[in-house]
Amino acid sequence: MWFYEKKLQYPAKVGRANVKMAKYLITQYGGPDGELAASLRYLTQRYHMPTPQAKGILTDIGTEELAHLEIIATLVYKLMDRASIEEIKQADLGGYYADHDKAVYYVNGSGVPWTAAYIQSKGDPVADLHEDMAAEEKARATYEWLINLSDDPDLNDTLKFLREREIVHFQRFGETLQIVQEHLDAKKYY
Amino acid sequence: MFTPNDQMRLARAYVPFQIFSQRLNPMEGLMKGTIFPELYFPYRRHHK
Amino acid sequence: MDREQLCMLKELMALEFTVLEFHLYLDTHPTDQRALMEYNSFVQQLKVLKQKYQERYGPLSWQEPSSYPWQWIEEPWPWEICYE
């Protein structure tokens, strides 16, 4: 089960409201390589992991991704806060506004809603861990493109934190992959 | 180029294990996104 | 949120983050005794600071005592805080 902690993992700041950046950033909320996809992917793959280390790491990283999801929501909320209709129209977010006002919803940067088709749970632990490592690299790249798009040092500070987390997660999944591969080899040959 | 050793097999991915030696202080670790200096790879932004 | 509370909240984030980093490391290195010692020592420090924070500013998690009226719903919520 889970309990909520009434605090963010990182002090997420934005320098100024910026509707355009909110539109780009929301892909890390409900996009293909975003935090929701990451969390739900790891939390559902854990049931078919063969070693205790793998069950642990998928549970714990899946949980940390929920904390990242909350950080992204906070940033989008702050970037959109107090935006005028005029700014929303200029950022080409009129379609989003018609459906959601300024509420935070699970879509990618082009407004396409989140789908479970973004993730896989193959039942093959080696295949799943490869997907997880790729997911971390894709999220890292997304944060780099977002940093390129943003000229707000406060926002970039949080984006850099989230990017570095993807590197640490990649390392942990890589170690887990070695453990799982050795475990499966031992089962095959001895 | 990377040369495989005896324990390594083709058609398989390998990530070296981290061996913990040092850590950053908690606030520095939080600001950097990791407490492990050997895992800290900051992004150098480039304009294309 | 006043300076003092924000400062303490950030200290708390930093300690919790350190605990998380050792936690993930230990998932794949369960027999690293030095990392385990560091983990246990930071868990202890985090407990002390969290206790102190909650006594002053109210509960951060479930299963924590509350004064009257029910403190859990007190604002600001995490996304409403200005972290400057």
Ligand SMILES: [Fe+2]
């Ligand atoms: Fe991640």
